[in-house]
Amino acid sequence: MILGGVDVGAATTKTVILQDDKILGFAVINTGSDVIKATNKATHQALDGAGVKLEELDYVVSTGYGRESVTFRNKTVTEIICHAAGVSWMMSGARTVIDIGGQDSKVIGIDEDGRVNNFIMNDKCAAGTGRFLEVMARVLEIDLDEMGPLSLQAKKPCSVSSTCTVFAESEMISLRAKGEKREDLISGIHKAMAHRVAIMGQSVGFKKQIALTGGVAHNIGIKKALEEEIKMEIITPDQPQIMGALGAALLARTEAQRKA
Amino acid sequence: MAEYYDKLLGLCSFSTKEIDSLKPRLEKAFEKLGLNRQDFSRAEERVATQHDLELVGVRKILRAWLLDLLDLVLSREEGKKVVYYGYPSIQGPGMTIKAASNINLYIGCPDVVLCHTLGQIFDKITPLLEAAEKSGLPPGHGLCSLQQVRNGALALGIIPVPDLVTGSSYFCDMGSKADELLHEIYGHPAIYVDGIMDSAWGEYPQWLPERLKFLGAQIDKLYATVNDVLGIKVTQQSSEKAMQISRRFFKALGRLTKLMMADPMPVSGVESGMALNLAAASTGVSMTDGAEAIETLCDEVQARVDKSQGILEKGAPRVLNFIQPFSDPSITHMMEKAGLALSSSLVTVPPPKRDPSIQINTLGEDRAEAALRDVYHSGYGLAKRFEDAARLVNIDGVLWGYLFNCRPLAQYSHLVKQWVEKNAGIPTLSLEMDIYDSRSYGPEALKTRVEAFAEMLRARKAAM
Secondary structure, eight states: OEEEEEEEOSSEEEEEEEETTEEEEEEEEEOOSOHHHHHHHHHHHHHHHHTOOGGGOSEEEEESTTGGGOTTOSEEOOHHHHHHHHHHHHOTTOOEEEEEOSSOEEEEEEOTTSOEEEEEEOOSOOTTSHHHHHHHHHHHTOOHHHHHHHHTTOSSOOOOOOSOHHHHHHHHHHHHHTTOOHHHHHHHHHHHHHHHHHHHHTTTOOOSSEEEESGGGGOHHHHHHHHHHHTSOEEOOSSGGGHHHHHHHHHHHHHHHHHO | OOOTTHHHHHHTTOOHHHHHHHHHHHHHHHHHHTOOHHHHHHHHHHHHHHSOTTSHHHHHHHHHHHHHHHHHHTTTTTTOEEEEEOTTTOHHHHHHHHHHOOSOEEEEOHHHHHIIIIITTTOOOHHHHHHHHTTTOOTTSOOOHHHHHHHHHHHTTSSOOOSEEEEEOSSOHHHHHHHHHHHHHHOOOEEEEOOOOOOOTTOTTOOOHHHHHHHHHHHHHHHHHHHHHHOOOOOHHHHHHHHHHHHHHHHHHHHHHHHTTSSSOOSOHHHHHHHHHHHHHBSSHHHHHHHHHHHHHHHHHHHHHHTTOOSSOTTOOEEEESOOOSSOHHHHHHHHHTTOEEEEOGGGSOOOOOOTTSOOOSHHHHHHHHHHTSSSSOHHHHHHHHHHHHHHSOOSEEEEEEOTTOHHHHHTHHHHHHHHHHHHOOOEEEEEOOSSOOSSSOHHHHHHHHHHHHHHHHHHHHHO
């Protein structure tokens, strides 16, 4: 069977094509303003990489905020369930997933069978999400990709608000004007974000192994800040950004087998 | 001649004859409320799609709400004295005052009435919220939207300035602050019922005797003020009369609560919520027409249960739900569409029985003792009641919906989750929402969390 998983997030859309236990292809693209176009583009890119046609897919599960705009889906499943499934497949010992995406962050508890037993998501605010980092990168006039490595050079991390992205942006401009070093500011931003996520995750609890997923997982500075905050090791699986789409494809496999 | 409101009222179980006889009141009230043809047209569609109109009992419950809205809006013109009380804690004394009254009196909670009518039926609660935002309760300040509804309704002249307002400053302290603001603006007297909130963790369902004495004295003071301001004397007889009047209502409600536990769940939580909240909203038609409506609904729901008919599939995860949205039924429907049977609430599990050894000396202490056994006087008590409910009732999960701008509810948001999960082993979703103002918490915003919770519960059930 050939299965498809599509994760339509606010910032990026991801598709994974799976056959048996092998990822045949995947794609990650910016979602942009046309969600349906993005889902089609990501899927066709993944299909091209897999050497498979859309009509050959036996079952497709979609997830993410835009999950209902995947016109060729068979079923929708929330990204919380999908992330747990994807991470459990990649890391059988995982018991906690910290997923930090473009517009939300989640902490998910997983049992030994890979099932979600608890979860929490951020409420209302973009602080503690990829959007927070995007805004800060813009203020500091650096690329997002530079933030992680720069943060590791900090000697004296600044204290930055973690309550509100907009207020933190104003704070950042003010600190910069005072002459605070860029790496210290970035380190402060990372600590603020990690603190917010860690507090949120307390109600779920952090049990090892802890996996970090989502686009923000590429940021080594965030990973370090989170580890310092929760005082536990965090593992970033390969291709952390596609865990939701991978989980969706795995759930597609389960559904297809059930129906067969 | 057909009027623009006939169709909606017909859907809400008003007979043609009744509409004719009520016409002057209806038109006066609708004018005061600013309701026009478009509003009625929208309400017809809203009621038809959001409520289970196949059930006559549902239609009658909607009728009871609309009748209470008329009574509220026209109370001053119709020569009544007007008393408002706060939600959730003062309905009991309110009922007693109503029973004691020998004058033409409207006593109720206008905010709750308006949420269930202008909100649920007409989808027109936003103008009240916006009026409040301009009148001393601005947005972005973490203020209770229920208080905004009352403030806005007064600012727009939809409801009369009362002769007296009473609120508690235990549990919800914003209510009393908001009433203080309204007192400054409109000049009506306000009497607050205080309570001692600092109980020791683990104390419930016991409490220090001083707490009973204090709260009892506060309620006695309320009764004395009602006598001073309105000439209404509350006695033991009026207390008993209040119980008698409300007995029929609560008996019917108890029956409906049990029927909701059937599998498949026979009717939406929207309808059981509309029934339950009649008790919080008013002391007039809710107890008479409301009781009769719920009785009708119970008979119809029983028929569904007998045929194993329901609105969800059999075996859907059953959830103990703290509170239903008041103004926007689409949120409850979203939860049910996600596959959650919102089959029980704290009403499903009554509070502990009175300890007969406790000395009760006054009417106020009698009311206070009942209040202390409920959930508004102890954080531990609230968590414990949830734990007990989760154990005693056959449920798969708990849904603690809280308002971030409601200090008592938000404070318990993670406490209740952790307590119930640890002590009863039941998964709990702590869901930030706004049951009065869904502008920032519409169904789409909440959907991912609710659907994930439903998926989690289904997987857990399947694995057991």
